[in-house]
Amino acid sequence: MNAIEIKDLIWRYEGRETPALKGINLEIEENQFIGVIGPNEAGKTSLVAAIKGIIPENYNGIYKGDVKLFGKLNRDSSPRELARTVGMVFADPDAQFTSMSVEEEISFGLENIGCDVEEIGKRLEWVCKLTNIEGLLEKPPYDLSGGQKQRVAIASIIAMKPKIIILDEPTSMLDPISKDMVFDLLRIMKEQLNLTVIVVEHNVEKLVELADKLILVHDGQIEKYGATETFFDDLDFISEKSIRVPGAIKFMHMVNASRNKGEHSPIQLEEIEKTVKGYLKGDE
Amino acid sequence: MEKSKIIEVKDLVFCYPDGTKAIEDISIDFYDGEFIAFIGTNGCGKTTFSKCLNGILKATSGTIKVNGIDVVHTKDCTELVKNIGYVFQNPDHQLFNNNIYDEIAYAPRNLRIPEDEVKQRVTEAAAIAGVTPEVFEEHPFFQVKGIRQRIAIASILSLRPKVIIVDEPTTGQDYKQSIEVMEFLKMLNEKHGHTIIIITHEMDIVAEYAKRVVVMTGGRVLSEGSVQEVFAQTELLEKANIKPPQVTRLAQRLESVGFDNNIISPEKMFEQWRQLAKQPVGK
Amino acid sequence: MEQTRKMQRTIIGYIPAESPMYALHPVARLILFLATGLLPLFIEAPEYNVLFIIIIFFMLKYSHVNLSRLKIFLPMMITVGIIINLTYFFFPINTEEGLIIFSIGRFNAHFHSFMWAMSIYIRIIALLLASIFYFSTNRERDILVGFRTLGFPFIVSYFFGLILRSAGIFLEDYAIIREAEQARGLDVRNLSFGGKVKHFSMYLVPLFTLSIRKCEDISIGLFSKGTELSGKVDGKKRPDYLKHKMKLQRTDKWIIATIIAASLAVVYFDLVVDSFSLENAWLYRTLRHTWFNL
Numbered sequence: 001m002n003a004i005e006i007k008d009l010i011w012r013y014e015g016r017e018t019p020a021l022k023g024i025n026l027e028i029e030e031n032q033f034i035g036v037i038g039p040n041e042a043g044k045t046s047l048v049a050a051i052k053g054i055i056p057e058n059y060n061g062i063y064k065g066d067v068k069l070f071g072k073l074n075r076d077s078s079p080r081e082l083a084r085t086v087g088m089v090f091a092d093p094d095a096q097f098t099s100m101s102v103e104e105e106i107s108f109g110l111e112n113i114g115c116d117v118e119e120i121g122k123r124l125e126w127v128c129k130l131t132n133i134e135g136l137l138e139k140p141p142y143d144l145s146g147g148q149k150q151r152v153a154i155a156s157i158i159a160m161k162p163k164i165i166i167l168d169e170p171t172s173m174l175d176p177i178s179k180d181m182v183f184d185l186l187r188i189m190k191e192q193l194n195l196t197v198i199v200v201e202h203n204v205e206k207l208v209e210l211a212d213k214l215i216l217v218h219d220g221q222i223e224k225y226g227a228t229e230t231f232f233d234d235l236d237f238i239s240e241k242s243i244r245v246p247g248a249i250k251f252m253h254m255v256n257a258s259r260n261k262g263e264h265s266p267i268q269l270e271e272i273e274k275t276v277k278g279y280l281k282g283d284e
Numbered sequence: 285m286e287k288s289k290i291i292e293v294k295d296l297v298f299c300y301p302d303g304t305k306a307i308e309d310i311s312i313d314f315y316d317g318e319f320i321a322f323i324g325t326n327g328c329g330k331t332t333f334s335k336c337l338n339g340i341l342k343a344t345s346g347t348i349k350v351n352g353i354d355v356v357h358t359k360d361c362t363e364l365v366k367n368i369g370y371v372f373q374n375p376d377h378q379l380f381n382n383n384i385y386d387e388i389a390y391a392p393r394n395l396r397i398p399e400d401e402v403k404q405r406v407t408e409a410a411a412i413a414g415v416t417p418e419v420f421e422e423h424p425f426f427q428v429k430g431i432r433q434r435i436a437i438a439s440i441l442s443l444r445p446k447v448i449i450v451d452e453p454t455t456g457q458d459y460k461q462s463i464e465v466m467e468f469l470k471m472l473n474e475k476h477g478h479t480i481i482i483i484t485h486e487m488d489i490v491a492e493y494a495k496r497v498v499v500m501t502g503g504r505v506l507s508e509g510s511v512q513e514v515f516a517q518t519e520l521l522e523k524a525n526i527k528p529p530q531v532t533r534l535a536q537r538l539e540s541v542g543f544d545n546n547i548i549s550p551e552k553m554f555e556q557w558r559q560l561a562k563q564p565v566g567k
Numbered sequence: 568m569e570q571t572r573k574m575q576r577t578i579i580g581y582i583p584a585e586s587p588m589y590a591l592h593p594v595a596r597l598i599l600f601l602a603t604g605l606l607p608l609f610i611e612a613p614e615y616n617v618l619f620i621i622i623i624f625f626m627l628k629y630s631h632v633n634l635s636r637l638k639i640f641l642p643m644m645i646t647v648g649i650i651i652n653l654t655y656f657f658f659p660i661n662t663e664e665g666l667i668i669f670s671i672g673r674f675n676a677h678f679h680s681f682m683w684a685m686s687i688y689i690r691i692i693a694l695l696l697a698s699i700f701y702f703s704t705n706r707e708r709d710i711l712v713g714f715r716t717l718g719f720p721f722i723v724s725y726f727f728g729l730i731l732r733s734a735g736i737f738l739e740d741y742a743i744i745r746e747a748e749q750a751r752g753l754d755v756r757n758l759s760f761g762g763k764v765k766h767f768s769m770y771l772v773p774l775f776t777l778s779i780r781k782c783e784d785i786s787i788g789l790f791s792k793g794t795e796l797s798g799k800v801d802g803k804k805r806p807d808y809l810k811h812k813m814k815l816q817r818t819d820k821w822i823i824a825t826i827i828a829a830s831l832a833v834v835y836f837d838l839v840v841d842s843f844s845l846e847n848a849w850l851y852r853t854l855r856h857t858w859f860n861l
Contacts, residue, residue, distance in 0.1 A: 039458040041428075058787055080800070083793025091456070095784030098732055100707035107808035109792040114800035117811040124808075140707060142576060142735050145326060160792075172456045175326040175485050177525050202458060205530050244459035244488065247531025250550040255557055269530065273537045280541050280560060340746045365752035376776050377740065378747035380769045394752040425776050443752065 001070065003164055003196040004028040004051055009065035011046055011055055020046040022220035024065070028198070030163075033190045035211035035228070036200040039242035043220040044200045048166045051198070053082045069164065084113050087157035091169040093149035097141045102133065105141075106156040113160060127159040130192070131185055147178025154185050164196045165189065171203065179203070186210055205246040208232075208267045216241060232267055248272050255279070287315040290446055290479050291337060291368075296346035298336055298503075306332040308503040310346075316446070319473045320481045321494035325525045329503040330483050334449045337481075338368040351446055362395050368447040369440035373455060375424075375432035384410075384427075384435055385420040391443045405442045412476070413438035414468070430461055437468075447479040448472065454486055462486075466493050487529045491515070491548040499524050516546035574633065578735045579702045583631040588704040592819040596705055597713035602826045604697035607690045609837045612848030613682075616689040623696045632703045640699065648688050655684040666859050678858065682851050707731045712809050721798040721805055729785075733778075740777050744770050 006026040012019035020043050028034055038044050049055045053074045056063040067074045069085050077085070087109075090096050099105045106127065110120045128134045133151055141149060150170060157165055167186070171179040183206050189197050190210055201207050207214070207228075214231045216224040218241045224231070232238055232245065235253045239245055252265040252272045259279070266272050291314040298307035307329050314320060322330040335341040337348060339355045348355040351367045358364060372378050381387040388406045397405070410417065413434045419427070424435050433453075440448060450469065454462040470493055472478045484490060490497060490511060497514040499507045501524040507514055515521070515528040518536060527533065528548075535547040535556075542560045547553045557563075574581040588596060603623055607616045627634060659680035666678035705713075707728070715724045748770075758766065798805050815823075836842040845851055855861050 039460055052791055054787055054790060058790055078795075079790055080793040080795060083791065086791075088791040090784065090788060092781075092784055094736055095781050096788040098785060098788065099728055100711060100731060104708060104711075104809055111806050111808060112793040112795070112800070114803065115806060117806050117808050120806065120808040121812070140577070141732065142578070142739070147326075156792075169456075176527065177325050242458055242460040244462075247488070247529055247550045247553070248534040251531055251534065251553045251557070254550065254554040258554075258558070258563060269534060269537070272534060276534075276538060276557070277541055335746070338750060340749055361749070362752050365750065370747075370750040372743065372747050372750075374743075374777075376780065377743045377773055378751075379776070380744075380748065380772050382772065391751040439751065 001030050002027050002068075003030045003032070003070060005066075005068040005071075006050070007066045007068075009050060009067060010062070011050060011064075012062045014060040014062075016061075018220070019062075020220055021050065024050075024222060026215070026222060026225065028196060030196055031194055032196055033186075033210055033212045034196075034198045035207040035214045036198060036217060037202070037204060037207070037214060037243055038217035038223075042217045044217045045168055046220075047217060048088070048168055048198060048200055051164070052086050052088045052166055053077065053079075054088075080113060083109070083160065083162070085162055086164040086166060087160055087162040089150075089153050089157055089165070089167040089170050091172045093146045093153060093173065094141070096153050097144075097149050100140050101137070102139050102144070102152050103137045105152055106159050109156050109160045123159045123161075127155045130188060131155040131158065145178065147174050147181055150174060150178065150182055151185060154182070158189070158193070162195075164198070166198045166200075168200045169202070170199070171201065179206075183210070202244065204243060205248075205269075208246075216243070218242075229267070230264075232265070252276075287317060289313050290316045290318075290351055292347075292349040293337070294347045296333075296336060296348060297344045298332055298341060299344045306503050307336065307343075310503075310505055312498070312505055312508065314447075314479065314481070316479055317473070317477055318479050319470070319493060319495045320479075320498060321490045321496070322481065322483045322498050322500060323485070323487070323490060323524075323526055324500035324506075328500045328524070330498075330500045331451065332503075333500065334370070334451070334481060334483060337447075338370050338449065339364050340370065365391065365443055365445065366395070367445055369443055369445035369449065371437050371440055371448065371450045371453075373451040375429065375436040378436050378439070379424040379432065382423060383421050384415065384424055387424055387435055388415075388439045388442050391439060395443070402442075405444070409438040409441035412441055412472070430457075430464070433465065434468075441472075445478070447481065449481045449483070451483045452485070453482055454484065454489055462489065469493070487515075487527065487532075491529045491532070499526065501525075511548055512546040515548060518545070575706070577702070577706055578731060578738070581633065581636065582703055582706060583633070586630045586632075586704055588630045590818070591822065592716070592813055592815050593705065593709040593713035594716040594815065595819040595822050596701070596709065597717065598823050598826050600697055600701035602830050603700070604694045606830060606833050607693035607697075609833055610690070610843040611686050611845040612843045612850070613686050613689050613845075614848060614850050615843060616686075616693050619693045620689070620696060623693070623700055627696075627700055627703070630700070630704050632700070636703075637699065640695065644692060644695070647691060651684045651688050651691075652681075655680040666855070666861075668858065678855065682845060682854070686845050708809070712813055715807060715810050716813075716815075721807070722796050725796075733781075736781060737774065737778070740774060741770065744773050747773075 004026065006024050009021055009024040010019055011021040024047060036044050036048065046055060050067055056075065074082060097105055099108055103124065106124055107120050110123060115123065128137065131151055131154065133155055136144065136148060136152065144152070171182050174182065186197065186199065187210060189195055199207065211228045213226060214228050215222055223241060232249055235245060248269055249265070249267050252275065255276065256263050256265050266275055294311050296307055296310040297305065299305050310333065322334060324330050332341060336343045337350065337355065339361060343356045350364065353363055353367060355364060379387055381390055385406060388409055389402050392402045392405050415434055415438050424432055427435065453465050453469065457465065466489060469480050469482065473480045482494070494511055497508060497511055498505055499514060499521070506524050507517055507520050515532045521528060531550050531553055532548055535543045535553055536545045539545050543556055547556065575584055603619065607619050610616055656676055657674060659677040660683060661679040662677050664679060668676040668678055668681060670676065711724050711728050714727065841847065
């Protein structure tokens, strides 16, 4: 079943001349891990905000087209129904931490969707173990680092057990260690939970290790949507769209181009290492 | 070519009011015209260190001299800001004024510079930073982030400081925007002779733009040197929780088959591949 | 490498990392605060309020609050004392008795005014110390749970919480903005008082800029967690996990009952028996006797 279906979606913010989304058509199957890449201001955030229903609910503008989640139009759903289906994590760890302790922060969302208190207790225990934040429960926001806050933000969404989780640039304000920790959580979500995950992320190097499929958004449109493995085959096309291509992938492409045998270029570091070693052995 | 020292740091210690040591015993010199990157995880002391350099934070002990001025003991902070400027990460923290002209003119006016010279400096700084005079009357708040960042840099440039410290210039920016701001800093460095210090987490940016890297951990300088030298020290970097750029890591994984461990660009890596695979050059 | 700290930061100040107070339910602590802070306002007689102050000091000590931090309140306490005394010196009350302690020029220090000033001053100090005690032993979340348990609606306590949270973010921003201004060559030390006020108004520009941007983020965040500010979910009462988790213990109930009984007693003796009025106070009568032989 399709988790998400978008049909002819057009969205223009009030007061802007050009639409942020210029006719999006997209189908995402259940339990897929999707990476969204593209330059800033290209419409990535607008796209995921439309899936979550933030657009048109929280902004003024012109909205045309349909967004369906598991077959149901999301503009027909209340915020609470939407929260039960889709969870969303944002870039700024401070702005999404609205209570005075981690425990409250996680239970807040659960209270919103009407979990009874026993269930909240159980889920708190479960999610803290899963995301490894047990030691932080009593802490207030100003005693947490940005990375810890972001882990709490993700935990608070996982605890609500939505079927879809969207993360909009979850690592853009974090330092490398915290970035890695967030990616560890993403791996847990992929491997241990039955979830459709959509991640907007600039870090292509990390994304290709996790994503089943990638979406390239550019100028309000979906320029490319396909399997991660073959996504970078036309490297020039990707680079033109202002995407930072990881150095090892670039190198791999240069090597294969120079060999001129039409070989497929792998994108993960380990495979690149193996391939290059293989080439050098074979050439001897 | 002998370059003159622009910043001299000796036995620097900085403690927070509650007594925790943030900087322990740093001694290092920086030279006029360098392009330097401070790297390290959050809490390693790189931001604290750079705030000590321009006197925002008062060092607990030790000496810092910027262009001959004793930063720790000087009472005259106006002399100091003429020599060393600091651009904060979020432009919204540093834009105080109601229009862009006043914003750029703010710092020179603080130094009581006569108004006609202020005007000259604003025009100059705005031109370098790519802020056009047509927007001078507009409110900084309504500009897009890239422009706000340029205004923030221009408002420091109008002080004409010898050294400019920029805190995380590329955070939250996409590839094209990152390149733009880094090319701009490179231009300030090469064309206008400013010494640039960036604080960053992005190793690709460091590899591409910095000439000298300072690795910090636990309030100390763990290592420093040219980009190639530093990124080749795998064990040391691991200690500081830093991963070199992906292409460097690939080269290091392939060291056993003949690659150098200090390659920092795909082009360089490809050159070496050609030698190793005995491909004819120029194909 | 987590350091064991003696103190924990809150938005308002510091609280001890460990304290016997934490065994009490937030609502018991809140009632204790209301009682210690508000009861002195019913009591005019200074000696009882001094007793209150001594009790609060014992509680501060007992709760491991760092007493050296009280020093920062000292200038304020002294200033308030001077202002109150000067006010009643220049604008005396109940002068018909004609009991004058001393005179400066045509101004007389009337005995009753002096005693009244002292009574008010000690009440204010008691209220101040009670507040310090409360905010030095309660974290923000304790305060919120206390309010919610007392029956404040979810929305009220939630907004109060958001305000506390925003205050925290606001203060963090404020610190960075001051540094940023310093980096632009502003030497605050050289400014006159008027200049400082003017400069504070300049900080408001970035502070509001940041607030507006953050407000938008926060409201979207709340929407995405399915927040509906009705206090009801699907027609049922909104669950409250923290309130459920922190249940009143026997000790809490005893303490609350004792405090309420004691408060009622004080109010009774004050309003009906008039035991705590200034004129009946032991200190008042003793001083009156020593100075004027009345």
